[in-house]
Amino acid sequence: MSKKKIATIWLGGCSGCHMSLLDIDERILDVAKLADIVKCPIVDGKDLPEVDIVLVEGSVTSDEHLREILHIRKQAKALVALGDCAVTSNITGMRNYFDLKEVFDTAYVNAVSNDKEGSVPDHPELLKLRDKVVPLQEVVKVDFVIPGCPPDADTIFYVLFEFLNDRIPNLSEVKKLRYG
């Protein structure tokens, strides 16, 4: 059996899900026997090549995330939404109750730590925030979800291992479903 290719992506999240992924500890060797990790947030910024499984952490908060997730969808056979932000928008979605301008002003103009000249950064190289933060399934077809903030390392390993062995995981069946 040829080795599968997997990748992990970090969109609008806190990287906690990736921390949890690293918490699978020495079991990463079991994963490495079955798959090559071809992209993750600590490698260089090349576009995602074709992969069998991609774990995507975080929600879609900007134009760049949207472009990225659409590209990921084209390249990946199985797209797994990793963590509450990717699945429900979670904390990143808490700005959705407010107008975007109000959000910017709160962070860059009116924050207590700002001096009087605080202004919203505006540079063509910066990503543009979307009006509303959305979970992955609102913009692309998601094949599997792992909720949790962050998901347990055991849960992540279980899902990864099942997929790598060509089985479909079931979180309810193994009582690994968790939010928050």
Add this chain to the structure above:
Amino acid sequence: MPKISVTIDDKKLDVDVGKTILEICKESGIEILTMCHLKGLTDVGACRLCLVEIEGINKLLSACTTKIAANMIIRTKTEKIKRYQRITSELFFAERNHVCSVCVANGKCDLQKLGYKTEMDHIRYPYLFPECNVDTSHPWYVLDHNRCIMCTRCVRACGEVEGAHNWNVMNRGYQVRVISDFDTPWGESVTCTSCGKCVHACPTGAIWPKAIVQGQLEKKPEIIAELIEKRKMNL
């Protein structure tokens, strides 16, 4: 008490007249999902989770508000019911802003448990993201509308058990809200006795004591029924 025969999930049972389907199921060890039901309070059929199929009736009826009748053939776990229960729990999450990771009730929440039971791994409906108030005016307790599912257990506990009628419901549809007195801050209430029954009756993190931190919430909803029993004792 006269007995009648009914069939629940292919089990023949002889049961007492005058009870609801939910009461009979609980007595017979048949699990039914509920959110708005709380032992000791009047049932209102608000959450729609305890829906059951009854042969000969072409719509689903709520077990908590439907009285059992002779020869009823009831099914509680059909695919249709499971599908509806999953939809219902998804709509709870989509309607307001339930962010489990920052909630005081995280890990101790009936709404989370409901999600697990209905195998809800994600929400298929667009989130409404309504702007909801958080009322921190009461010296001991907080009311967070973001986390309220309108089960109205607080309203009934306050009215029926404490007798204070501080809580009520205003508006309709997605604008519906629990209110203190005439939609005034809870801390300014002239009817609230600060007894805390609503805090224990609430199944989510919508009403909680200020003295606790995230994940430390302990609620004892069973005290409502216990109180009612104790009052009957005439000590």
